[in-house]
Amino acid sequence: MKTGFCGLGNMGEAMAATLVAAGFDVTVWNRSPEPVQALAEKGATSADTVQQAAENADILIAMLPDDTVTRQVLVESGALDALPEGAVFINMATVSIAFSRELDEFLAGKGLHYLAAPVLGRPDVAAAGALNILAAGRQDALDTAMPVLEAMGSKVWHFGDEPQQANAVKLAVNAMIAGAIGMMGESVALAQGYGIDRGQFIELISTTLFASPVYQGYGRAIAEERYEPAGFKLSLGLKDVRLALEAGERVNVPQPISAILRDALIDALAHHQGDQDWASLARVATRRAGQE
Amino acid sequence: MKTGFCGLGNMGEAMAATLVAAGFDVTVWNRSPEPVQALAEKGATSADTVQQAAENADILIAMLPDDTVTRQVLVESGALDALPEGAVFINMATVSIAFSRELDEFLAGKGLHYLAAPVLGRPDVAAAGALNILAAGRQDALDTAMPVLEAMGSKVWHFGDEPQQANAVKLAVNAMIAGAIGMMGESVALAQGYGIDRGQFIELISTTLFASPVYQGYGRAIAEERYEPAGFKLSLGLKDVRLALEAGERVNVPQPISAILRDALIDALAHHQGDQDWASLARVATRRAGQE
Amino acid sequence: MKTGFCGLGNMGEAMAATLVAAGFDVTVWNRSPEPVQALAEKGATSADTVQQAAENADILIAMLPDDTVTRQVLVESGALDALPEGAVFINMATVSIAFSRELDEFLAGKGLHYLAAPVLGRPDVAAAGALNILAAGRQDALDTAMPVLEAMGSKVWHFGDEPQQANAVKLAVNAMIAGAIGMMGESVALAQGYGIDRGQFIELISTTLFASPVYQGYGRAIAEERYEPAGFKLSLGLKDVRLALEAGERVNVPQPISAILRDALIDALAHHQGDQDWASLARVATRRAGQE
């Protein structure tokens, strides 16, 4: 099964590497050449153009930054037109519902199959092939894709036949992460208002009722006030919360907490936190309380 | 060391039982007699009046429902006046900052010691002596109290010399629980808006990024839409979130998410959910989305 | 008809003066003596104690700062006990629903009549006898009080038989004022984000769609960034919004906008704006946008 892979950022490179290691025939493309070369040394075929990655592929995987880049690189470039009939396109990036639907219609019109399959997990998890993969799309397309998905993830979730369903799940999860960070920020500000050490408070919650990756990972950053380098930039977090709100608006779902989170993320941007890790959303609460 | 214990609700009875089992000399009082008798059978001394539980006690523990009841039972009744000089009063209930400060001044004026020591954990955890105990107060009082606290908890946290500090931590934690429920509600509504099964969504989050007691416990209730019988009534949850907001206002801490949670809890009360478990806060999101 | 008047702040002094000018037999009391003397020179009788203002009064009017002061001065002092049977007590201050109900029960138990009658209007309006008086209480009490109310106001509104109804209306109106200031703040921040002059924006709204006293008065302060001296202190504004939220919670009314306003007022307090006019609530929006 020939597989193309476009978009070799931190996540994409690690994911593509697991495919190569698992013995798949992978052709990789990236805008900048360094990761292409690195993967070629591991056994991937390098593509000079995205079309080369697409043509002859049974499966084309994309892990590009956002709607705009994905549209430019794959749609406007004509790359998707280069896919052979019956091929499956798997978009693993976090994109908007609107764009996912647009892709779905575009591909269906060409006799191609579309899976949305965004992931949970950071680059180290991707490198271990241990992502949680949130997939949606028709069952036959999923069946075709399953071998490559299983190589990249420890678990493949199937949320329905419409690709946008997986995007909705991913956006909902990201909104929940923002919610966890936002609530940690409020609670740290409250605790500090009573002279309580933020580290001790975070230790309490992250070792008891909230002992889970999100509270432990972001909690540690908040406890140590260490927001650089960014694992996930706050400006991207704002984008995702906005996409979650747009997703809600399409189906008439009020999301007042997410709305307040978006507001706080904008406050953070206005205070030059856009390039910090989005754990620094917690700073908005302490700053508003006059604690900074 | 003679210990008095007032307030034998679900939590108090379990906590007092661990003290008796650990060999402490415990005199217990409760408004209704059944749990007093049950504990007497296990080896506790029963008190007919709260004064009897207080007089001669080295340590008096209270686990009463709220500010109002605690004030009536212990302050207005004169029970605290019955404590021998130098005794330590440990209030383990969730009360307001204002009332905790009031108690602190009242007791200090009588030469008595005061510890605030609210807990994390449900009755089954209390029965196992495995609570997390959030203590604050002067170190010498804590030293005196430590044997009984350690009998009831797996870990005793000391948040500072002022009793109100422990109350602030407890209120912050409860606000965070409300936040977790509220965000689950919004996300379930969003997911359902796209035809995704709520059970599958809750399974995803509670086995991956949010795999922790709060998300698993409340998540299960939300997944199954099972809000009765209440482990913790929504009306009490509203009280705690309001107390967290009051605590923040005292020290100039804005808490916009908690403010929105309070608002949603009121919406729930207006729709007859006050006696349901506060996991049913999640219903506000789905109802507002027209999904009920 | 003998009338007592307690509380001669800026509002109270102007209101009492209109009664004296209208020929009523008014006995006045105030904690500090200066305004008592000033009114005595205009023809009022001065009282050395609040009891003197109450005894023999057909009507006792109070315009004291808040719940706490009103309780101390009138209830705990025994002043209300000095009122002759059948007298009417008119509380014109902005107080909580809870305290208004407490007063109602207290007075009913003594065979006294109670009217809540908070007002709309600043001291200059009070001096002109042109207040809008928001009254509630039994019709017979209102009938008795009407001559003095009409001397102080251009219009007397009767909102129902229960005194708390007038308090609810007053709190709702004050929340609306906060809402108008808050929205002006957001809109000024938005306009300034596009390089638009705040004065021109305020001129637009306050001369067209929003041409009314609230938008013109507070709008001018915002346009000129002139928040001192305070006509109404921001810290008092926070108190009133909190009372409005408490009033809503008593009857299960969610008020998300008011909740956000409370939050912004706390942010303002944390930034040392408590003694500024509450028009300076608008600064929260521009500060959060990084425009200050």
Place this chain on the structure above:
Amino acid sequence: MKTGFCGLGNMGEAMAATLVAAGFDVTVWNRSPEPVQALAEKGATSADTVQQAAENADILIAMLPDDTVTRQVLVESGALDALPEGAVFINMATVSIAFSRELDEFLAGKGLHYLAAPVLGRPDVAAAGALNILAAGRQDALDTAMPVLEAMGSKVWHFGDEPQQANAVKLAVNAMIAGAIGMMGESVALAQGYGIDRGQFIELISTTLFASPVYQGYGRAIAEERYEPAGFKLSLGLKDVRLALEAGERVNVPQPISAILRDALIDALAHHQGDQDWASLARVATRRAGQE
């Protein structure tokens, strides 16, 4: 001076009629022919295509529903390319900042002038030529356009040299209207919670502190619970509040009240209020309080 006018809805038809009545040489176009005919009978020239309205025009005015329709009708159709060099295009519709900037660049690249000039006022105000016109764009373009603008409006405001500035002002004003409706809703719910008649409450505010067109007009609808026929549909109100939020996000301005208003408007849509007048936003508050 030859003037083209595209978009003869309720507003556009009234505006074009004032131009005809003022003696301007106006060529009109509309998708449906009826209003074209009506204006032709009053002296306008009718255009069969939008290109006919544009070619030879010194000034082209558009009053189309939204970004999408405006882009289709004027940009994608090639109509703007038909404008003679040096012509001024005046877009009087409420559009997004992003689209206004796109138009600005598009027209500048063709040697054409662009004014954004959205308006305040309903169709009856437009028919009287008494609109408030919120203009932005270069001074020379405004000078050219002034005669036609003055024929349509009682006042022309100039908010700056960049067209988007006028769009920002219009969106800020519309957000303020939503804020006024939202606060009336909350306050009516609070008042009703205390048994107060909503009509009396609205009368109070709209004849005193808030005596202005917005509170009187929308207040009357709320008082009478009369939301049909819609003067301005709630679904369009949601669109405008969303555009205001997007405008704020572009320049890092948090708008928490507007965020909550957007949320409430979505709640309204989920309850089938999309075609009601946006005064019915007030129903969200009373419904959430269990009063409906």
